[in-house]
Amino acid sequence: MDDVWHRDEVASPCVKLCVVHPEARICVGCYRSIDEISAWSRMTPAERSAVMAELPARAPRLTKRRGGRMGRLDR
Helix, strand or coil: CHHHCCCCCCCCCCCCCCCECCCCCEECCCCCEHHHHHHHHHCCHHHHHHHHHHHHHHHHHCCCCCCHHHHHCCC
16 A cells, blocks of 8 residues: 555756856756756656766756955956
8 A cells, every 4th residue: 555655757956045146047056057046847757867866967067155255356
């Protein structure tokens, strides 16, 4: 009876830290693009798996700025 509620689908990578990086244009929590986030419920399992496979490689694209305004100015 437990398998009644079993769903055979790729789970969302959302970690409820939904902030879009201003330069990389991806979510800092799950690394998906806005288009991927909005289309997630309509994606096939294969499409979801493809997105999930790409996510780890996106993490290095998110760099933190250091030094505030002075760190951005050319010296």
